Amino acid sequence: MDGMEIYGEKNLQRKQSLYHSLDEKFEIRTEKYKGQQYSQIYFARLHNMRNLLYSLVGKWKPHLPVNTVLGLEEGKECIIVGTLFKHMKLKPSVLDEYSKKRSAVPLMEPHNFMHPDDHLILEDETGRVKLAGDVLAPSVFVTGIVAALHGKETGDGDFLVHDILEAGLPPQLPLPSGLKEDKFVVFVSGLSVGSSMSNPLQFQLLVDHMTGHLGNVKEQSMASQIVRVVIAGNSVEIPLGILNGQNLVSKDQSKLSEPIKELDILLTQLVAAMPVDIMPGPCDPANYSLPQQPLHRCLFPGAAVYNTFVSCTNPHLFELDDVRFLGTSGQNIDDLEKYSEAKYKIDFLERTLRWRHLAPTAPNTVGCYPFTDRDPFFIESCPHVYFIGNQKKYETRLVQGSEGQLVRLICIPRFCETGVAVVLNTRNLECHTLSFSTSLDS
Known part of the structure; x- marks a missing residue:
């Protein structure tokens, strides 16, 4: 599409950004389970x-x-x-x-x-x-x-x-000074396609808004500034009873495949218009232990033909125009909430940064691969944006370190329950929410 899209009667050019994936540290390539000790x-x-x-x-x-x-x-x-x-x-x-x-x-x-x-x-x-x-x-x-x-x-x-x-916030590369135009990253998690709480119309509203098929000229102009969508886990929900190792009858096979097919249709609409990163979560068809490996592209025959479709690891580390992003689908922070206390969920995010470790409770109470020569969850460089998915509500905070580090923390709410997505401006790290509702009372 060469970045040119038509919104209503006005031609708008979707803005572009330079993307660099740093997920290699979370990829499991040659490691094997051969009796390694944790x-x-x-x-x-x-x-x-x-x-x-x-x-x-x-x-x-x-x-x-x-x-x-x-x-x-x-x-x-x-x-x-x-x-x-x-x-x-x-x-x-x-x-x-x-x-x-x-x-x-x-x-x-x-x-x-x-x-x-x-x-x-x-x-x-x-x-x-x-x-x-x-x-x-x-x-x-x-x-x-x-x-x-x-x-x-x-x-x-x-x-x-x-x-x-404590170790304190890691060293941070300065925010690029040349960013003079607004570019937005949209975060969404907990789509839970196939669950009893999912609302296909709500999903479609989200897709139509981001692709510029909804709203007036001003809203469409803002939509053209969205340079990337990050889907932070739990995109589908498959009934646990189906995943108990028993042979599937034909009706159960459809329960297993239909949510993924429906998700692929939504993703195909998105990736036809903009780059999309999809991360696995605890409910997705991926490995259980952290770091979760990318969802297999064969699950998404429609979306995977586009080079704008990127299946990522969880945790996910990447750069957009030299702004560094680090995030998870929420397992690391949800586990901290079980074994420690904080006034706000976002306090746990700040603590993990100051401890310089994404998942300190792995492998004790969070499943993780038994690495023998490294700990991939050690945070070597401080991100500019640190996000977690699948939370009860939206929270955000701007944290400053002793050496001038500046980090935007974001808790992304579960979309199927809240209808809320989060928008971040890479120029100044400001963020706000987008709320989608199909209720006449809203």
């Missing part, structure tokens, strides 16, 4: 983070020695660096649940497992020590975070924490 990913995480924290300790507490857990001496102040482990009284045991009942439904219900008796332990290669004091609130932290702690060993063998050093 300890390797923890070792890789501790190695990366410890080197980083050691470089920061000199400015933080230059007068204190750095010790290992085994090298602690009672009453002597020092700094130790290690991985936090959170002992939780209410944390479910998958083996216990499995022994009670084999089921095709998820074993863990999505509620919070916090308890007043929860406590933190710090672990390195030499040993582990229980942490004491009121500096570290167990409700804020989770298993898998690497931090530096200032304190001293007590007579009880605990480590009394006086202060904590």
Whole structure:
């Protein structure tokens, strides 16, 4: 189409942007499941983070020695660096649940497992020590975070924490200064095509708006400034009962394929007009463990013939006109909500940035591939936009780091429940929502 589209009676040129996928770090190409132990990913995480924290300790507490857990001496102040482990009284045991009942439904219900008796332990290669004091609130932290702690060993063998050093926001490439025109990225998640809550007319309104087939000349002009659509997971919903390993009868086969066919029709309309990134989510036909691999192109025979159709990993990392985006379909943040507490969901996003880790609870409570030589969830470079999909409501925040980093955080609501998509302007990182309703009362 060469970027030229017709909206109403006026010819408008859809704006273009330079796209660069950085998903390679999340792709699983040659790795195999050959009995690898999950300890390797923890070792890789501790190695990366410890080197980083050691470089920061000199400015933080230059007068204190750095010790290992085994090298602690009672009453002597020092700094130790290690991985936090959170002992939780209410944390479910998958083996216990499995022994009670084999089921095709998820074993863990999505509620919070916090308890007043929860406590933190710090672990390195030499040993582990229980942490004491009121500096570290167990409700804020989770298993898998690497931090530096200032304190001293007590007579009880605990480590009394006086202060904590987190890695903080990673270094960030400056926002490109040459962006002088508005270009928009639309985020949508939780389409859940095939679910009882999905509304095909609502989906069609979304597609027609973005492709410029709805609204007046002004709205169509804004639609021409949309340079990319990112679909952040849970695009279809397939009944769990169908996915229990039993042979499918013909009527169940249609239940399995119809939602995907319907999604392909919508995607084909979109990719005919603009570039679209689609990420897998926990309900999509993709691998369960993070990082989820791209949805196979054969699922979308209509959309896949367009070079504007991009099937991505989850997490998804990319650049548009040198503006860096990082996001997930929500599993990493939803899991933090089960094992820690925050006033707002978006607080969890900010914490993961300051911990420099996308999914600290993987592999403990979030399924992930047993990498042996790296931890792909380590955040090396600070994104300009950090988003998560499949949330109850829209939230956003602009976060500033100590070295001038500026990050737009976005919680994308489930579209099938809210009818809301999120629009971001790459020129200034401002964002707003688009709401679609088929109700006469709205």
